[in-house]
Amino acid sequence: MGTFVLVLWSMITIPSYAIGSIAHWRYGVLLDAGSSSSKLKVYKWPQRSSTSEVLKLELILNEKFRPSISKYVENGQLDQLPSYLAKMVNRAKTLVPSNLHKKSPIFLMATAGLRVLSTQHARSLMEAARSFLANKSNNPFEYSPQGVRIISGEEEGVYAWISTNYLMNYFGSNKAPSQAYGILEMGGGSTQIVFLPDGPLLANMFRVRIAGAIYSLYAHSYLFYGQDLMTLRINRYLYDQDQNVKEIVNPCMLIGDNSTYTDEDTAVTVIVRGGGNPSLCLTLLEYFLQSADKDMCYPKPCAIGQTYQPPVGTDIFYAISAFYYAPNALKVLGNSKRLRIEYLNETAHTYCRKNLSQAVIDNDVSPQYASGYCMMGLYIPTLITSAYGFPKNTTKIYIADKIGNQAVDWAMGAMLYEIESIDNSVFINTCPEVSRSSEHRSRTVIVIISIFITNILVTR
Numbered sequence: 475m476g477t478f479v480l481v482l483w484s485m486i487t488i489p490s491y492a493i494g495s496i497a498h499w500r501y502g503v504l505l506d507a508g509s510s511s512s513k514l515k516v517y518k519w520p521q522r523s524s525t526s527e528v529l530k531l532e533l534i535l536n537e538k539f540r541p542s543i544s545k546y547v548e549n550g551q552l553d554q555l556p557s558y559l560a561k562m563v564n565r566a567k568t569l570v571p572s573n574l575h576k577k578s579p580i581f582l583m584a585t586a587g588l589r590v591l592s593t594q595h596a597r598s599l600m601e602a603a604r605s606f607l608a609n610k611s612n613n614p615f616e617y618s619p620q621g622v623r624i625i626s627g628e629e630e631g632v633y634a635w636i637s638t639n640y641l642m643n644y645f646g647s648n649k650a651p652s653q654a655y656g657i658l659e660m661g662g663g664s665t666q667i668v669f670l671p672d673g674p675l676l677a678n679m680f681r682v683r684i685a686g687a688i689y690s691l692y693a694h695s696y697l698f699y700g701q702d703l704m705t706l707r708i709n710r711y712l713y714d715q716d717q718n719v720k721e722i723v724n725p726c727m728l729i730g731d732n733s734t735y736t737d738e739d740t741a742v743t744v745i746v747r748g749g750g751n752p753s754l755c756l757t758l759l760e761y762f763l764q765s766a767d768k769d770m771c772y773p774k775p776c777a778i779g780q781t782y783q784p785p786v787g788t789d790i791f792y793a794i795s796a797f798y799y800a801p802n803a804l805k806v807l808g809n810s811k812r813l814r815i816e817y818l819n820e821t822a823h824t825y826c827r828k829n830l831s832q833a834v835i836d837n838d839v840s841p842q843y844a845s846g847y848c849m850m851g852l853y854i855p856t857l858i859t860s861a862y863g864f865p866k867n868t869t870k871i872y873i874a875d876k877i878g879n880q881a882v883d884w885a886m887g888a889m890l891y892e893i894e895s896i897d898n899s900v901f902i903n904t905c906p907e908v909s910r911s912s913e914h915r916s917r918t919v920i921v922i923i924s925i926f927i928t929n930i931l932v933t934r
Contacts (some may be wrong), residue, residue: 486621501578502568502893503564503615506885509587509662509702514562517889518567525897526686528646529890533880535569537562544588547599555599556606563613570615579896580607580615583888584624586663587698595619596624621892627695629888631666632680634659636887638792641877645685654689656789658858658871659884662702662795667777667862668693672787676773684894693786699762699778699857701796701850708758708849709735720744725751725758726849730830731841748845752826756852763861778861786863791871793854794882798875799849801888803839813871815855815864822851 498521506513513751539562546555546577563580570578582603588596604622625633635657639645642655656669668680671692680693698707705726712722713735722735727748736743765771767778777783793813801807804825806818825833826848833844858864864871872884 475849499508499571499574500893501565501574502889503566503570503578503580504885504889505559505580505582506768506883507543507582507588509585510542510546511538512543512562512567513538513885515567515885515889517886519893522897524686525894526646528640528685529893531640531890531893532891533886535566537565537882543584543597543599543603544591547591547595547602552598552602555602556612557602559606560612561613563607567614572614575614576616577579578615578620579892580613580617580748580890581621581892582607582623583885585630585884586627586661586697586703588624589627589697590663590703606735615851626889627666627697628668628678628680628693629702630661630664631659631668631695631883632691632693633884633887633891634794634882635668635693636682636684636890637882637884638794638877640684640886640890641880641882645687651689652788654789656786656791658791658797658862659792660793661700662796663700663799664695664697664703665699665796665857666693666695667783669786669789669791671784672789673784674886675784675800676775677782682891682894683898684890690712692778694781695783696778701846701853704759704762704853705846706735707762708755710737711758711761712746713737713744714731717742721747721912722784723747723749725749725754726826726852727845728828728830728833730744731845748830750827750848752823752848752852755826755849756856759856760855760860763856769850772801776862777863783862789870792877793858793871793873794875796850797854798873799843800847800854802875803837803843803847804851805837807873809873811874812869813858813869813873815858815866815871819855822848822855 499518500521502517504515506515514535514537517531517533519529519531522529526672543555543558546552546558569576596855600622604619607617621883629660638655638657644654651670652672654670659666668691670689675690675692678692680691682689682691708724708726709722712724717740721744722748729748729750733746734743735746763778765776765778771780773782775783801813801818804818804821806814806821827835828836830841830844833839834841839847858871859866876882
């Protein structure tokens with residue numbers, strides 16, 4: 475019986491002790507494996523007393539490593555992956571105190587660029603990464619096989635939603651669900667939409683728990699609708715019209731700009747020349763973004779193809795990542811960063827009619843990205859209105875690369891989500907006690923224990 479009392483004492487007093495130690499820092503390491511590089515991110519945050527409190531996450535390192543990890547499997551060089559990962563792990567070790575290494579979780583999460591790998595390549599790559607990180611002589615941090623994975627597009631979008639609402643101080647604010655911020659996110663391979671619907675959610679639900687509250691989000695990711703892969707799809711469509719040609723004209727590229735396209739089925743490489751035709755470019759984009767016929771759309775309403783999406787309602791949305799670059803380059807964003815869809819569309823039409831040299835001089839842009847701004851300047855308004863269902867005159871969308879002085883990305887949301895999951899499996903949740911000191915809580919615990927022990931002695 476004495477042993478039972480001791481165990482109960484520990485279970486109750488450990489949370490009280492943790493409250494007194496709230497200044498102690500915790501650390502987490504995230505390897506963001508993208509399509510062109512990997513970013514090492516190290517976070518720290520003070521211990522909290524309850525999962526109902528909002529984590530105070532601080533990014534202390536954001537460092538880029540090239541190339542992408544996918545290159546090691548694509549080029550048959552998986553034997554070189556350990557030395558690549560070792561550079562990032564060793565760099566993280568310098569930021570995290572050595573006595574906290576084994577208590578600090580490490581994650582490797584790969585995004586859209588790796589979702590298009592073959593199943594065999596993806597499996598081989600993840601197995602090699604897990605094998606390296608599972609070895610304690612390579613990696614001193616807390617490792618879990620589930621922490622090394624290619625994340626889904628929906629996860630990427632949800633993590634971006636968490637980041638945005640965290641930076642906007644929504645969590646723990648007791649604000650109404652209608653005051654949560656929706657997210658439009660785009661990378662090179664995919665684009666995501668995530669928001670908290672006003673009405674019933676019939677499909678594509680993703681639940682997250684942050685600071686003691688559960689949110690049932692609508693989340694969907696469109697693979698091959700990111701900036702780079704949409705350009706690839708346009709070139710492939712044009713090539714498929716006549717596979718005997720040696721060059722194709724891309725209306726979404728500026729006149730005077732040239733590139734190449736290699737067809738994955740025929741292995742034929744053709745020259746791609748800019749056509750500078752915004753009307754024809756728009757026709758192609760609308761072809762890829764069209765919704766299914768009503769009798770093929772279940773449940774209703776549908777966005778792209780047969781994909782269900784509830785109405786966007788009146789929420790304010792932040793459009794981040796690749797949504798930022800073209801509107802910024804085309805100088806359509808004022809100080810408020812509010813997106814004016816019709817203005818962007820008109821400006822893009824004018825810009826796309828310029829030749830490459832004119833665009834570089836007039837808009838002060840790099841020749842490398844100039845044609846991309848043409849395509850994206852037309853793609854963004856079409857995607858937002860035709861597919862997602864925003865009115866053309868909406869004032870509810872803001873373009874952002876930062877909130878405050880903090881970059882908006884999915885990685886911070888991923889760390890918040892993972893730490894919430896870890897803490898919710900550890901903490902004993904109790905009713906919240908407002909404005910009570912740790913000393914008072916400890917006295918309450920002692921009273922409860924005393925009563926319990928007295929009852930035991932009486933019954934004996």
